[in-house]
Amino acid sequence: xxxxxxxxxxxxxxxxxxxxxxxxxxxxxxxxxxxxxxxxxxxxxxxxxxxxxxxxxxxxxxxxxxxxxxxxxxxxxxxxxxxxxxxxxxxxxxxxxxxxxxxxxxxxxxxxxxxxxxxxxxxxxxxxxxxxxxxxxxxxxxxxxxxxxxxxxxxxxxxxxxxxxxxxxxxxxxxxxxxxxxxxxxxxxxxxxxxxxxxxxxxxxxxxxxxxxxxxxxxxxxxxxxxxxxxxxxxxxxxxxxxxxxxxxxxxxxx
Amino acid sequence: xxxxxxxxxxxxxxxxxxxxxxxxxxxxxxxxxxxxxxxxxxxxxxxxxxxxxxxxxxxxxxxxxxxxxxxxxxxxxxxxxxxxxxxxxxxxxxxxxxxxxxxxxxxxxxxxxxxxxxxxxxxxxxxxxxxxxxxxxxxxxxxxxxxxxxxxxxxxxxxxxxxxxxxxxxxxxxxxxxxxxxxxxxxxxxxxxxxxxxxxxxxxxxxxxxxxxxxxxxxxxxxxxxxxxxxxxxxxxxxxxxxxxxxxxxxxxxxxxxxxxxxxxxxxxxxxxxxxxxxxxxxxxxxxxxxxxxxxxxxxxxxxxxxxxxxxxxxxxxxxxxxxxxxxxxxxxxxxxxxxxxxxxxxxxxxxxxxxxxxxxxxxxxxxxxxxxxxxxxxxxxxxxxxxxxxxxxxxxxxxxxxxxxxxxxxxxxxxxxxxxxxxxxxxxxxxxxxxxxxxxxxxxxxxxxxxxxxxxxxxxxxxxxxxxxxxxxxxxxxxxxxxxxxxxxxxxxxxxxxxxxxxxxxxxxxx
Numbered sequence: 001x002x003x004x005x006x007x008x009x010x011x012x013x014x015x016x017x018x019x020x021x022x023x024x025x026x027x028x029x030x031x032x033x034x035x036x037x038x039x040x041x042x043x044x045x046x047x048x049x050x051x052x053x054x055x056x057x058x059x060x061x062x063x064x065x066x067x068x069x070x071x072x073x074x075x076x077x078x079x080x081x082x083x084x085x086x087x088x089x090x091x092x093x094x095x096x097x098x099x100x101x102x103x104x105x106x107x108x109x110x111x112x113x114x115x116x117x118x119x120x121x122x123x124x125x126x127x128x129x130x131x132x133x134x135x136x137x138x139x140x141x142x143x144x145x146x147x148x149x150x151x152x153x154x155x156x157x158x159x160x161x162x163x164x165x166x167x168x169x170x171x172x173x174x175x176x177x178x179x180x181x182x183x184x185x186x187x188x189x190x191x192x193x194x195x196x197x198x199x200x201x202x203x204x205x206x207x208x209x210x211x212x213x214x215x216x217x218x219x220x221x222x223x224x225x226x227x228x229x230x231x232x233x234x235x236x237x238x239x240x241x242x243x244x245x246x247x248x249x250x251x252x253x254x255x
Numbered sequence: 256x257x258x259x260x261x262x263x264x265x266x267x268x269x270x271x272x273x274x275x276x277x278x279x280x281x282x283x284x285x286x287x288x289x290x291x292x293x294x295x296x297x298x299x300x301x302x303x304x305x306x307x308x309x310x311x312x313x314x315x316x317x318x319x320x321x322x323x324x325x326x327x328x329x330x331x332x333x334x335x336x337x338x339x340x341x342x343x344x345x346x347x348x349x350x351x352x353x354x355x356x357x358x359x360x361x362x363x364x365x366x367x368x369x370x371x372x373x374x375x376x377x378x379x380x381x382x383x384x385x386x387x388x389x390x391x392x393x394x395x396x397x398x399x400x401x402x403x404x405x406x407x408x409x410x411x412x413x414x415x416x417x418x419x420x421x422x423x424x425x426x427x428x429x430x431x432x433x434x435x436x437x438x439x440x441x442x443x444x445x446x447x448x449x450x451x452x453x454x455x456x457x458x459x460x461x462x463x464x465x466x467x468x469x470x471x472x473x474x475x476x477x478x479x480x481x482x483x484x485x486x487x488x489x490x491x492x493x494x495x496x497x498x499x500x501x502x503x504x505x506x507x508x509x510x511x512x513x514x515x516x517x518x519x520x521x522x523x524x525x526x527x528x529x530x531x532x533x534x535x536x537x538x539x540x541x542x543x544x545x546x547x548x549x550x551x552x553x554x555x556x557x558x559x560x561x562x563x564x565x566x567x568x569x570x571x572x573x574x575x576x577x578x579x580x581x582x583x584x585x586x587x588x589x590x591x592x593x594x595x596x597x598x599x600x601x602x603x604x605x606x607x608x609x610x611x612x613x614x615x616x617x618x619x620x621x622x623x624x625x626x627x628x629x630x631x632x633x634x635x636x637x638x639x640x641x642x643x644x645x646x647x648x649x650x651x652x653x654x655x656x657x658x659x660x661x662x663x664x665x666x667x668x669x670x671x672x673x674x675x676x677x678x679x680x681x682x683x684x685x686x687x688x689x690x691x692x693x694x695x696x697x698x699x700x701x702x703x704x705x706x707x708x709x710x711x712x713x714x715x716x717x718x719x720x721x722x723x724x725x726x727x728x729x730x731x732x733x734x735x736x737x738x739x740x741x742x743x744x745x746x747x748x749x750x751x752x753x754x755x756x757x758x759x760x761x762x763x764x765x766x767x
Contacts, residue, residue: 067761070761071761071765079758083751083755083758086750086754087747087748087750087751087754091747094739094743094747095740095743098738098743099735100700102514102516102732104514104728105702105728154299155299155310157299158299162311163547167356167357167358168360170358172358175544175545177508178541178543178544180725180727219618219621219725219726221548221621223547224549227549228552244295
């Protein structure tokens, strides 16, 4: 038996719709935003319509059931049913659409706002393009001394940072869930692995209030650590962050 | 057997000797490999010698476990035994401990690595060759039922068995000053917050705690025949079912619930915090985190969450702020001071609003605003033996720039009530005030940033030592009114009309 063309068109649309849902939800593991889905389905509907009305004969075949529904007296009961259901469904959809929305405003976060070239840190202008971790050279020159620095960094981290960024540096410390935005996960390859040490020095020293204008919404809970830690302590913590996660800081030489 | 062997002093030597003497290890772990993992993952908190002395110790609450004592709080071996099951240790390492800084390591350590660490940790107290001799007897589990819960409640309250420390409603508010064997202050668990139980609040885990107690703390074993408050296995299941039933879902923080939706009411706003009318406003619960950002910082909070409802009418807004606090802090009161930390202050709560609702995304700094974006603070404090409760209104432009104003001039009022371990504070203010440039003016349908500050006076929280939330939202949710229904009818009629026209046109064409 041949499937009526109108039904074919409907089946294609439903199939694509379910494909989107399954593809995003099951395969990619994330829910597709309804606005995006509506946009996709608009194009799908337009495409289906164009394909199914490619020439006059196809068009006639496509609209034949609809025409019959309206014009064939023997189908009057079905027509009356459709004429009742369609306006009611449209009314209900309008009612739902018109309800005021109480979804909280979406706040996007720029994880790595562009750094200024200089910043006032520890009372002086620091050129962020030039400043380097003074202990980094020990890694080659004095591995034992370097290891000690990392241990000191770990102690500073545990005393000051783990509450939010966590024992595992995964951004899930005991108070992380109470913060918005949530603390960064340093294990993630998208955070410190993408950055130079001077960037971390700037972010740690100046904290949330030190974020540049472009980084709005300005809502980071990161404390201004230059108020609590010395310059050397910050550099040691940075050594620890890279050592523990196994990431390497980016540098000008290695890109 | 199970003679406690406390050999904290020279565990490594002992471990080495025993390794040679008895190559058949008691656990599947390798202590030498475990030592390396310990150094990388555990040492920062638990200390090089496993004694819990580390740079983190003084700022963690509870402090990191001292492995040299061999006491493990959460074990499933019988109360008279001393040695934990390997699976007990595995569970702590793998899943972590709720409500503490101990994370679960199951996501980054392999099972073998965790067994290795466990093998090493046991050497701190010379437990590596010990085998537990007696297990908790679970008998026949009794499923939870209204009948079992009622029986459990009676046993919980009878001769103040559990309520002596956990309070009549289980909020941990029966104020006794408790300390563990190391002298660290401990708090009886708030049983209405089942998700804060260190292991879980599944009845079986609660049964285990009741049966074993929590070693090194004042939580006793109720399976101990010498205890005057002893419970049979059946009775312990009833108490476990009762305790599990106490979990208060309203106090659960839901990450997606970031908006306090103020409900519009007719016929006046409640002024008493105990008015049943408050239930018309849906609750929102937020985590309280300690203020570790600026000024004199604070690392060891006692209160962990705050629940808020809001109502409004044509003229005013009212907020009900509720939080569980084990202690009513009354400076000057001898009983309150006896259980408080030194320097007790009043209990207090503050609601923070921006003075003007931000147009874009930039809100004032979440800790008391900043130079260009001031905030309003509505602060209620509980009073002392000499002064009654009070409310202050302050404008802040940062933690060091806080100026008080006359609260009554803006019509701000607040009333608190403390009962069974919970503070309820109602605050009301007219929607609009004359101080337009200084006071936030409320209007319907806007998302208004809101944050909270909380002080537990008995926990030494005063001034900048407090807990707080980050910014959330308050919305005076306007009723939808008649517009949606009118629009729906219009749309339905238009479509019906179009369809009828189409049908009639078609009928004419086919007729002609």
